[in-house]
Amino acid sequence: MMKVILRSAFVLVLLLSTAVRAQHSSTTKTRAFKVGEVLEFEVYYNWGMIWANAGWVNFSVEEKELNNKILLHFVGEGESKHNWDWFYKVRDKYESYCDSATLRPVKYNRNSHDGSDWVYNDVDFNFKKNQAIAYFKSKDFPKERTDTLKINYSTFDPMTMIYYARSINYESMKVGEEMPITIFLDNKIYYRKIVYAGKETIKTDLGTFKCIKFKPTLIPGTIFKEGDAMTVWVTDDDNRIPVQVFTPISVGSVKVYLKKASGLAYKMSSKVETPVTKK
Numbered sequence: 001m002m003k004v005i006l007r008s009a010f011v012l013v014l015l016l017s018t019a020v021r022a023q024h025s026s027t028t029k030t031r032a033f034k035v036g037e038v039l040e041f042e043v044y045y046n047w048g049m050i051w052a053n054a055g056w057v058n059f060s061v062e063e064k065e066l067n068n069k070i071l072l073h074f075v076g077e078g079e080s081k082h083n084w085d086w087f088y089k090v091r092d093k094y095e096s097y098c099d100s101a102t103l104r105p106v107k108y109n110r111n112s113h114d115g116s117d118w119v120y121n122d123v124d125f126n127f128k129k130n131q132a133i134a135y136f137k138s139k140d141f142p143k144e145r146t147d148t149l150k151i152n153y154s155t156f157d158p159m160t161m162i163y164y165a166r167s168i169n170y171e172s173m174k175v176g177e178e179m180p181i182t183i184f185l186d187n188k189i190y191y192r193k194i195v196y197a198g199k200e201t202i203k204t205d206l207g208t209f210k211c212i213k214f215k216p217t218l219i220p221g222t223i224f225k226e227g228d229a230m231t232v233w234v235t236d237d238d239n240r241i242p243v244q245v246f247t248p249i250s251v252g253s254v255k256v257y258l259k260k261a262s263g264l265a266y267k268m269s270s271k272v273e274t275p276v277t278k279k
Contacts, residue, residue: 032167032240032265033163033166033239034265036263037060037061038060038261039261040057040058040261041242041256042055042256043254043256044254044255044257045252055081057076057256059162066107071097072099073097074160074162076092076095077094089114090112091112091113093110094109095159098163103163104156105123107122107123107124107125108121108122108125108159109123123135125151125157131149132155132184133146134147134148136186151184151189154182155184158183161183166239167240175198180192181216192216196212197214199211199212200213205259206271209233209243209268209271210235210270211234211243211244212240214234215231216230231246232245235268235271237266239268241261241268242256
C-alpha cells in the first residue's frame with residue numbers, strides 16, 4: 001500500500017500545472033515565475049477514514065550554465081517522510097534546462113529511487129532537427145539503451161511543461177472546454193486532455209484563495225485507471241501557483257497541498273484577506 005502512495009506522489013505534482021491551454025496558443029502572457037522561486041508541497045494519502053502524511057515535493061527555479069550558455073534550470077525533488085523510509089524509501093529528482101526566451105527544453109534528467117525500483121533518464125532536445133536523443137535504463141530494463149524520438153515545437157518534458165503552462169494566457173476559456181496536451185515522459189509521448197472547470201474559492205493551511213480549477217485526464221497504469229481525472233486548483237493571479245490537487249488512485253485517493261511559496265514574481269493577490277472582527 002505505501003508503495004502505491006509514494007510512487008504516485010511525485011507524478012501527481014509533476015502534472016499539477018499542465019492544466020493550461022499550452023497546446024492552444026503560442027502567445028504567453030507575462031511570465032508567471034522568476035529565478036529564485038521555490039514551491040514546497042506535502043502529499044497525503046486517504047484510505048477509508050485515515051489520512052497519512054506520505055511525503056513532500058519541492059520545485060525551484062535557478063539559472064545555470066550548460067554548454068557555455070546560461071539557461072533556466074528547473075529542479076523538482078520528492079522524498080518519502082523519513083519515518084516511512086524503513087518501509088518504502090523514495091528519493092526522486094527531476095531536472096530540466098531550457099531556453100529562457102522560449103522555455104523549450106534543452107536537456108532533461110530524471111533520477112528516481114522508489115523502494116527497490118530505480119529509473120535513470122537523460123534526454124537532449126534538438127528542435128532544429130525535430131528530435132530528442134534519450135538515454136534510459138531502469139531496474140526492469142538495466143541494459144543501457146539510447147532512443148531517438150521525433151518531436152515537434154510543442155513537445156515539453158514534465159518540468160518545462162509546468163513552467164510554460166503557468167505563463168499561458170487562457171482568459172477566453174469556457175467552463176467545460178476540453179484542451180489537448182502533449183507530454184514527453186519516460187521515452188514516450190502521451191496525449192491527454194484537460195477540462196476547464198471554472199473558478200472556486202478554497203481554504204488551505206496557507207489561507208483562503210481565489211482559484212482556477214481544472215480536471216486533467218491521467219495516464220493509466222498501475223496507479224491510475226483509464227478515465228480517471230485529478231482536480232487541480234491554481235491561484236487566480238499572475239503567479240498561477242498550484243495550491244491544491246485531488247485525485248483518485250487504484251486504492252483510495254491522494255491530496256497535495258502547497259505548504260510554502262517564496263521568491264514569487266508577483267504579489268499573491270488571489271489570497272482572500274480575512275476581515276478583522278472588532279470586539
